[in-house]
Amino acid sequence: MIEIIATVESVYQATKILDSVDTIFFGEEKFGLRLPCSFSKSEQKELVVLAHEAGKQVMVAVNGIMHPAKMKEIPEYLRFLKSIHVDKISLGDPGIIFVMQQQPELALPFIYDGQTLVTSARQINFWGKKGASGAVLAREVPFIEMKEMAAHLNIPTEVLVYGATCIHHSKRPLLQNYFHYTKQDNVDDKSQNLFLSEEKREKTHYSIYEDSHGTHIFANDDICLMNELPELRANGYQTWKLDGIFTPGQNFVEIIQLYDTVRKAIEKNTYTTRQIAHYASRVNQLHPVHRTLSTGFYDIDPEKIK
Numbered sequence: 001m002i003e004i005i006a007t008v009e010s011v012y013q014a015t016k017i018l019d020s021v022d023t024i025f026f027g028e029e030k031f032g033l034r035l036p037c038s039f040s041k042s043e044q045k046e047l048v049v050l051a052h053e054a055g056k057q058v059m060v061a062v063n064g065i066m067h068p069a070k071m072k073e074i075p076e077y078l079r080f081l082k083s084i085h086v087d088k089i090s091l092g093d094p095g096i097i098f099v100m101q102q103q104p105e106l107a108l109p110f111i112y113d114g115q116t117l118v119t120s121a122r123q124i125n126f127w128g129k130k131g132a133s134g135a136v137l138a139r140e141v142p143f144i145e146m147k148e149m150a151a152h153l154n155i156p157t158e159v160l161v162y163g164a165t166c167i168h169h170s171k172r173p174l175l176q177n178y179f180h181y182t183k184q185d186n187v188d189d190k191s192q193n194l195f196l197s198e199e200k201r202e203k204t205h206y207s208i209y210e211d212s213h214g215t216h217i218f219a220n221d222d223i224c225l226m227n228e229l230p231e232l233r234a235n236g237y238q239t240w241k242l243d244g245i246f247t248p249g250q251n252f253v254e255i256i257q258l259y260d261t262v263r264k265a266i267e268k269n270t271y272t273t274r275q276i277a278h279y280a281s282r283v284n285q286l287h288p289v290h291r292t293l294s295t296g297f298y299d300i301d302p303e304k305i306k
Contacts, residue, residue, distance in 0.1 A: 002233060002263050005059065005158065006242040006256050009036035009249075014047055016253045018054040020260035025059050025090070025241075029211055030070065031077055032061030033092075034166060036245045045084045057087040063113045064213050065171070066093050074099055078106040088133065097130060109133050111158065115166070116140060121152035128155040134239065139165040139223065142300045143231070150236045159232060162255060162283070163243025164207065165219040165296060174215040175208065193290065205290070207246065221294035222246065222287065226262065226280035227273075228298060233266050251286040258282055 005023040008014040014024055026047060029038035039047065044060070051058045060081055066074065074096055081089065088109040091097070100107040112118070112127035113136040124135040134156040137146070146159075175194070179185065196206040196217065207218040225232065229240070242259060244252035258279045265271035287293055297305070 002238045002240065002267060003156070004240050004242065004256070004260060004263060007036050007163075007244045008047070009244060009252070011043055011046055011050070013249070013253060014050055016250075017256050018051060018056055020256050021056065023057040023059050023087070024051055025061065027061030030073070031064055031066075033063050033169075033213055034216055034245055035061055036248070041080060048084045048086060052085070059088045059090055059111065060086050062089045062096060063092045066095060067171075071095055071099075075103060075106055078108060081108060082106060090136070111136060115169070119145075121149040124149075124157060125152070125154045134158060136241070139219075140297045140305070142302050142305070143228070143298050145302050146237065147235050153236070156239045157237060158239040158241050159225070159237050160223050161225040161229065161232070161240040161242060162223060162259065163241070164222045164246050166216055167206070167219045168217040169214060171214040173210055175210040205292075218246075219296065221292045221296065223296045224280060224283055224287070224293040225295060225298060226259070226283055227276055228295065229259075229262055229276065230266055230271065246291060247286075247288060251288075255283050255286050
């Protein structure tokens with residue numbers, strides 16, 4: 001069965017998407033990377049209750065690379081997540097795996113999310129042997145390589161089918177340093193729509209923001225793999241992630257519903273390429289007007305990736 005995972009920006013939005021997804025993804029900024037919203041513990045508990053009442057699952061982002069000060073707080077946070085019956089967590093810091101091994105009472109099922117590092121079946125299977133029940137594939141892996149990997153994967157592998165792609169993460173406060181250097185008021189909220197542009201390519205718009213994990217820079221284009229969904233499913237990639245970090249409100253709800261409609265048609269083998277192209281066009285209409293969509297690395301020749 002195809003699994004759809006989607007981020008949520010509010011408890012209200014969660015109520016609107018639970019009919020269309022299998023798993024909702026959220027967390028709090030202290031421990032999770034690049035989330036649409038940082039939820040309080042009471043809100044996290046409420047989201048778990050809502051999801052379970054709807055027969056759906058919850059995955060909580062604990063995927064930051066933890067500074068030693070934050071790592072000291074991980075046991076308490078894992079204990080909290082256990083107490084509210086979270087189904088699984090997403091993590092990228094091996095230190096968190098070590099904590100769960102040392103304190104089995106804190107252990108939770110986990111998905112390995114090593115960002116750009118997860119580029120081969122061998123690595124994915126390595127983390128499977130370490131206890132991961134799934135892994136997040138790097139966004140930079142072309143389909144040609146994905147197709148070769150598929151036969152060798154031992155655990156489900158998540159693919160981003162809609163949303164923004166982070167291309168650089170620095171633990172340093174680069175925005176803060178820049179504003180201090182230029183003697184400007186510091187602006188570090190992602191809602192400000194800050195971006196970088198290459199001097200000789202005026203249309204580039206690399207989104208950038210800063211939080212307690214450092215500075216995050218995103219690719220020029222967001223990802224839309226609507227037309228590629230049948231091909232992904234045919235090659236065994238049935239865990240699909242939709243990320244709404246830059247797509248707020250009702251528009252993201254409707255995009256999720258479109259993906260769910262296509263998912264159901266693929267499972268029943270009742271889809272046509274024309275129908276899917278129509279839904280892809282609709283996604284483009286719902287996507288933020290100041291952002292662009294593409295298939296990212298999906299169709300790139302691996303030989304051209306440096």
